[in-house]
Amino acid sequence: AQKITQTQPGMFVQEKEAVTLDCTYDTSDPSYGLFWYKQPSSGEMIFLIYQGSYDQQNATEGRYSLNFQKARKSANLVISASQLGDSAMYFCAMREPGLGQGAQKLVFGQGTRLTINP
Amino acid sequence: KAGVTQTPRYLIKTRGQQVTLSCSPISGHRSVSWYQQTPGQGLQFLFEYFSETQRNKGNFPGRFSGRQFSNSRSEMNVSTLELGDSALYLCASSLDGPTDTQYFGPGTRLTVL
Numbered sequence: 321a322q323k324i325t326q327t328q329p330g331m332f333v334q335e336k337e338a339v340t341l342d343c344t345y346d347t348s349d350p351s352y353g354l355f356w357y358k359q360p361s362s363g364e365m366i367f368l369i370y371q372g373s374y375d376q377q378n379a380t381e382g383r384y385s386l387n388f389q390k391a392r393k394s395a396n397l398v399i400s401a402s403q404l405g406d407s408a409m410y411f412c413a414m415r416e417p418g419l420g421q422g423a424q425k426l427v428f429g430q431g432t433r434l435t436i437n438p
Numbered sequence: 439k440a441g442v443t444q445t446p447r448y449l450i451k452t453r454g455q456q457v458t459l460s461c462s463p464i465s466g467h468r469s470v471s472w473y474q475q476t477p478g479q480g481l482q483f484l485f486e487y488f489s490e491t492q493r494n495k496g497n498f499p500g501r502f503s504g505r506q507f508s509n510s511r512s513e514m515n516v517s518t519l520e521l522g523d524s525a526l527y528l529c530a531s532s533l534d535g536p537t538d539t540q541y542f543g544p545g546t547r548l549t550v551l
Contacts, residue, residue, distance in 0.1 A: 353537055363526055365542035372537055411481065424469050424532055424540055425494045428481040 324412050326429035333402050334437050340387070341397040341432050343412030353415040354395045355426065356386070360408045368410075371395055399434075407436045439465055442531050442543035450549045456517040459546045463510050463531030469493075470512040471540060472504060475526040484527075487512050488534065516548075524550045
């Protein structure tokens with residue numbers, strides 16, 4: 321079974337600093353997709369960034385970038401110039417491969433609670 | 439374009455009752471997935487519907503069921519509620535490509551007393 325591991329239960333960062341949230345994954349399938357979501361205290365899961373296993377370049381979306389190291393099976397999220405509004409839970413997820421074309425099932429890590437201090 | 443909507447946002451039920459949650463996907467999205475989030479188990483996949491058919495199912499008892507209508511709206515039903523069913527239930531919708539992103543709704547917070 322596919323597995324996602326986030327080893328940092330909580331992180332505290334000063335405003336305007338960069339922060340890296342760790343994510344490692346385990347799959348034997350060569351084709352997979354990795355996602356990062358942000359969950360504020362309101363509960364809604366907000367999509368941040370996607371990385372496909374065959375993508376040649378690391379994904380970037382504004383202040384978010386993904387440090388994708390395929391050989392190490394890691395997909396760390398980097399947030400540059402952190403803001404107070406970045407305080408939230410962050411989840412790494414993988415679309416479970418092998419389910420067929422288009423089939424959607426995400427496997428999530430346990431999450432990292434990020435707190436940005438002023 | 440409007441996002442994923444879920445109703446109701448909050449529910450309080452008692453053990454033994456049943457509950458129905460509703461999800462309206464983003465316009466044009468045909469896949470709807472449901473997830474349960476609890477402090478102990480984290481986020482767990484319940485099931486996915488596409489074109490009114492259940493395409494994938496997670497490891498939940500038969501008390502959890504769902505359906506999808508022709509307009510892609512989906513409902514999930516939990517019968518004979520147990521205390522452990524208290525959770526945030528999240529619905530997500532997506533297009534049908536292998537790299538498509540799932541977009542989540544605000545969730546329904548169910549409390550079972």
